[in-house]
Structures are given as C-alpha cells and as structure tokens.
Amino acid sequence: MLRVQNSVESYLIRQPEYRMGVHKVIARLSSERRVSGIIINSSVFLDNEEAGARSEENWQYLIKEAAKSAIVVTGVEVVPREPETLRGIRQIALANEKNAQLAERTLLAANSSFGIRREQLLEESRRYEFSAKSEAAADAPITLTSSGEVFKRFSMRPDDHRVTPGKGLVAGTFATTESDAAAHIKTGMDAVARYALPNAAPASNVFTIAPPKDIDLRRGTTQPANNQPGGGVEVIFVNGSPDGTVTGPVKIPDR
C-alpha cells in the first residue's frame, strides 16, 4: 500500500473511474518502478496482489498502512474500462449507427442527383461516415507501443523542432503509423490532406520513429480540419520518444 502524490491525486479526480471510488492504473513509483494496481479514493495505491486481498479493508487502516511507506506514486496511466462493460456504450453505438444510416441515406440521394447538389450530398455522406467511425487521438486513452512498431512523421521542413538534437521526440508530438503512411502517402500534399494540416506547403520531409516498447501513445483518427478531409491514423507520443529513435528526414515528392 502506497501513498499517492498530491499532483497525481488532483489529476485522478478529473479522470473517469474504473468503478465507484476506484481507478485502475499503471503507477510510476518514486523508486522508478512501474506497477499495475488500483487507486482507491484517488489517494491510496494497492498493487494487483494487494487489491485482490485487501481492498475491502477499513479505509482508515489503508490510509495508515500507506503512510508507512517511503515510496510514493509519482505518476499514473489510467487504464480505461473496457467499453463493452460500460452502460454508456449503447448510446455511443446508437450514435454511430445513426451516423452510418445517415451516411447511407445521403449517398443514395447523391446517386440520384446531379451537379453541385450531388457534390454537396456526397460530401455530407462522407462526413456522416467519418463521424460513425472515428475519434481524435487527443480524445483517446493512453496505450503502450509494442515491440517493433514503427511510425512516420511528415514535416514541411527538414529542421523539425519536435525532433531533439539526440534524435528523439519531445512530449506531445504527433505522428502516424508506418502502415497508414505506406498505404496512403506518396507526396507531401497527400500528407497535408490525410492529416488535415494547416500548411499550404507540402509536408514532404518524412521522419521514421522506431520507439522501444511500452512508450505512452494515444491513437486515433485525424478529424476534418483546416479545409482538409483528414481520415488518417494519428498518434500522439504523450511523453515523447527517447533519443536515438528517430531517423531522417527522407524527402518525398511535393505533389
């Protein structure tokens, strides 16, 4: 049983619970270790073994025991509850189903229309279809990288400030998966459209990121923005990527 640092407690209060009064987490400890477990009432950490045996014990006892340890929880990754076990999932599913139906309906209408009206209906259909399937990376839960995963980052300039002098990435940097890039990006302007970039200049400088396993990552879909359709896979390196994991850039054609 361990105490939770005040900053972590403040953070957890704003995070969704796993069940009433409990967050499921991967905790970073002041001893540098990472341990899975639960945090009760945003303030006492129990590892998985303790959680199975002791979580029902008297609250005052848990507080007292946690206070005895010199090690504290200095950071957490909140493990989200599986969507299927949440009551709200039905509403989400219904919303997605509704958007999928609207997409199909608008597409049918587009196919029997002509000229500008047809273009408008096709665009509307694409928007509904997108809403039915997607979530931006910024709204996604934190996951971990797997061993051997590779990512790509498209930049308009070769001197990308998010790449550190030691060839890592700073925290909060966007990229995409290698497979999404290979399947969809042949030019710098392809990248502007698929990742909804605001720059008029093509993003023709490609960096390759090969992080170690267990790097914090949010994964999602690029939302339409900046007059671009989006639709690409986007990832955010929440805490960056260590030095020596970035290579490039390699130049691809602008158009």
Place this chain on the structure above:
Amino acid sequence: MTTIYLPKTWIEKLVQLPESGMGYQRVNIRLKHGKVLRDVTVLNAEEAQVAEAFEPADILDVELVR
C-alpha cells in the same frame, strides 16, 4: 495571411508544449500593448500565421489553445 517568424524564446517555449496536430499548434499570442491574437496557427513551433503583421519583439506571451 502573413507569416511571422517567432524569436528563439517563444520557439523554445512552444517546443515544450504539445502539438495540436502533426507539425502545428494553435495558440493565443498576447502583445505588449494588450492586444491578444486568438487561435493563431504556428507551424513547426516557429511560423505564426496571422491576419495582420506585428513586431515579433512585441510578444508578451504565447499560450496554447486547449
């Protein structure tokens, strides 16, 4: 649209803040005389895309739009 190249101080600050998308950030730029330029796109933590030009030396603060 005009491009203003931010001084090194602000580049260093923006690099420490998360991106809004691949290669760009949305920020509010506060100028020394009190005016605030809202929801400005900054490319590569350096190139601010603004409707009207201003002196980079007049920047008082740059903060990320959440």
